[in-house]
Amino acid sequence: MRGNESKQQPVFSYVSLEERVPPDHPLRAIRQTVDEILAQMSARFDSLYAASGRPSIPPERLLRALLLQVFFSVRSERMLMQQLDYNLLFRWFTGLEIDEPVWNHAVFSKNRDRLLNEELAREFFALVLERAQAHLSKEHFTVDGTLIEAWASHKSFQRKDGGTGDGGDFHGQQRKNDTHESRTDPDARLYRKSNGSEAKLSYLGHVMVENRNGLIVEAMVTEADGKAEVDAALLMARHRQAQRPGGRITLGADKAYDQRELVRVLREMEVTPHVAQNNRCRRSAIDARTTRHDGYAISQRKRPLIEKVFGWLKPIGGLKKVKLRGLEKVAWLFQFAAAAFNLWRIPKLEAVA
Secondary structure, eight states: OOOOOOOSOOSOOOSOHHHHSOTTOHHHHHHHHHHHHHHHTHHHHHHHSOSSSSOOOOHHHHHHHHHHHHHTTOOOHHHHHHHHHHOHHHHHHHTOOTTOOOOOHHHHHHHHHHHOOHHHHHHHHHHHHHHTGGGOOSSEEEEEEEEEEOSOOGGGEEETTOOSSOSSOOTTOOOOTTTEEESSOTTOEEEOSSTTSOOEEEEEEEEEEETTTOOEEEEEEEEOOTTHHHHHHHHHHHHHHHTSTTOOEEEEEOGGGOOHHHHHHHHHTTEEEEEOOOOTTSOOSOOHHHHTSHHHHHHHHHTTHHHHHHHHHTTTSSOSBOSOOSHHHHHHHHHHHHHHHHHHHHHHHHHHO
């Protein structure tokens, strides 16, 4: 017997959002962890808002919505608000009731910019990392950097002294970061990752992962220049080493980090450099004192774990080309995306533990 299609819309719904989300949905474990972290940050949120005035978007809901934007590769705040309007899973995770109106996308962006900064993102990242302590290696790490394309065009890269031209016709001109800067994003730098690749207005994102499960333990963004990767590696290694006073750690990296000054400073910091040897037309800074040990070969086998991190952060986390401008905003976004990556991985690791 054929069923009849009812054209009458029901007035009430007796099924809650909680009942609609399957008990084994991957976001359930993430939601529980996020709620615990946000409860710890409640006092921090109180200090960021005035005691009186018009209520803002609750910071807990704002952060959950931003996590959804990272997890599901939602490319804009306007599209995120559309999803929150009709996607019941998004409503449940964010904490919106089924009939509660969503925010205007411009209001959401304004609240996000007022609330979030690199310091708050770093605090959120640290609390996420505390939940992953059982899955972390405390001694063995890998570091690498990646190019993050800025939200600025080549035409915006014009002379600092205000020379002639609007930047539209730059063929045949020699353009350098010393004499030119982007009018759209002054913090972005013209940079190319390797010989033969095109130069782009970019930032450099730096990540350190532990070698057991490939979780991110350090993340930062710098201006794009030839020394940024080495400087960032030293800063992150120093921070990791400070958490193991009197103990040594190992640091794996690719051939770009095979530099004598870097290797010397790492050894002075009691960090064993497990850097891939670059013997092409030169002598490597890594000799048999390091390569003869089995740990060096293990670090080299574990090194590709960091590429999986970039393979998630850039196409899924939205960091291939950022839509925010300025080093400060790009830095908090990168830190927040790194925290989201760890949140996505932790339930899977706990399931097989």
